[in-house]
Amino acid sequence: MGNSSSMLTQYDIEEVQEHCNHAFSQQEIVSLYNRFCQLDRSSGGFVSADEFMSVPEFAVNPLAQRLLRMVDGLNFKEFVAFLSAFSPRTTPRQKIEFIFKVYDLDCNGKATFDDILSILRDLTGSFMSEQQRQKVLAHVFEEAGYSPDSSLGLSDFIKIFGNSELKMEVEVPID
C-alpha cells in the first residue's frame, strides 16, 4: 500500500472538503483517507457491506444492518459525506437531518409510526415484545400530541428535538 496519503493532492482534498461542507480539516481528510484504504481491502475504491462488517465494533451495533443500507458501496467522497454528520463543525440541524434520514429509509420525506417502530425493534431485539413496543410508541406519540397514524416530517423532528443538546460527535484520530 505504501504511503497512500501522498496520493491525495490539494485539489482532491479541497474537492472532498467542498463535498462535505468543510466538516473536516485537511489533516482529518488525510486520516480518513488512510482509514478508507484500510477498510477497502479489495482496493476497489469503495467499501462494501462485508468490509464494514469486518469491523467487530461496527458489526455488534444494533443498527448495523440498517446503516449498512446507507453505507454499502460508498466511495471516498460519499464516505466522508456520511461521516460529516458526526463532525463537531456540523450544525445541530444537519445532525437532526441525518437522524431523520436513518428513520426515513425509503426516502419519502416522512418517518411513519412503522419506521420508528422498526428502529425500536432493532434497538430492543427480543427483550421487548412487539406489543410492548407498540404500546410504548403509541404512548409517547400521544404524549407529544401526535396520533399513531400521523407520520413525522423533518420539520416535526426539528421541533421535537428542539434546542436540546444533541451529542453526536466522533473524533478523527490524526497520527
Added chain:
Amino acid sequence: MAGIESTSAEIDLDRPNIEEYLPTDSIHGRDSPKNLHLRDLLDISPTLTEAAGAIVDDSFTRCFKSNSPEPWNWNIYLFPLWCLGVVVRYGILFPLRLFTLLLGWIIFWAGFFPAHILLKGQDKLRRKIERKLVEMMCSVFVASWTGVVKYHGPRPSMRPHQVFVANHTSMIDFIILEQMTAFAVIMQKHPGWVGFIQKTILESVGCIWFNRTEVKDREIVARKLREHVQGVDNNPLLIFPEGTCVNNQYTVMFKKGAFELGCAVCPIAIKYNKIFVDAFWNSKKQSFTMHLLRLMTSWAVVCDVWYLEPQYLQPGETAIEFAERVRDMIAARAGLKKVPWDGYLKYFRPSPKLTEKKQQIFAEDVLRRLEK
C-alpha cells in the same frame, strides 16, 4: 463469505468479560429516572455515534495494522548511505544468509533422515537427536535474519505438568523460542512448504496441528493437550493463546484452553524492536515465504524474550479469569495494550450475544422509564 458465516454460528467464540468493555454511554437513559418522551425514543444519536466511531477507528483493526517503515533516506546526505545499505543488505547479507540457510538444511536432512529411519527401535535416542537437530535448525533460521535475541529469566526445563504461553506476532516467535528449548507447539495447519515441515519434522518434537475453522479439531486438540502435559518424556508444551498473529503493540483475548489443563502456566513475553524491521506477519497480505524474505533482507531482527514466573489457578478463579491475569502479566512486561476482542474475529463475525446485550440494556431502560 457465506461458508464462513454458516460455520460461525457453530463456533462459540470465547468472550471473557467483554461486557466490561462495552461502553455504557450507548444507552440514553444513564441519568435514568426521567419520564420517557418521544424525543428520547427518537434520539438514536448515541448508537449512531458508536457506529460512526467504529467506522473511523476501531481497536480491533489496530491490532493487525502493519507499521510501514519510516523513510529516512530523503536527504542528500542520507540517500547515498541508504543506497549503500540496500546494496549491502540485498547484495551481500542476503546471499550469505541464504547460503547459511541452505547449508543448515543440508546438515539437518543429513542428520534427520538417517536418525529417523535407522533408529526406529531406539526411541529415546532418536527423539533426542531429532530434538537437537530441530533446535540447531531454528538457530540457523535466527542467524539467517541476524536475530539479536535477549533472553531474560530461567531457561525452561523439560518436565511434565507445565505449559508455556506466549504472545504471538509471527511464526518466527516459535523459531526464536524453539532454538533455546525444543517446545511442542500447538499451531494452525499451513499449506505449502511450511505444512510439509510441520508434518515431517515438527511432529517428531510432539507438535499438534489443527485447523481453526474446523469445529471438530477443537475437541481433538483439547484432548491431545491433556494427554501431552501428563507425559513425562514429552517436550514442554508451548501455546500461543491469542490464536492469531497480532502486531506486537496490542494483545487480543487469550483462548482459555491452555488455562484449563490444571497445570502450571509459564508466561513468556516477546517484544520485538521495530528499529530495523516490523516482525509482524500479516498473513492476509503476505505469504510466510515473503515474510521471511523481508526479514532476511533487513539488517537485523531485534527482540527481547522474558520467561516469567509460573502461575497457578487460584482457588475460586475461573479459567477465563486466570487467562486474563496471565495476559495482564505478559502485556505489562512486553508493553502491549489490551483489547477485549477475540482474535478469531479476523475469520468470523462477532457473536450476536454482544448485540443482544446492548438491546437488553436499552429495552430494560425503556421499560423502567415507561412505568414511571
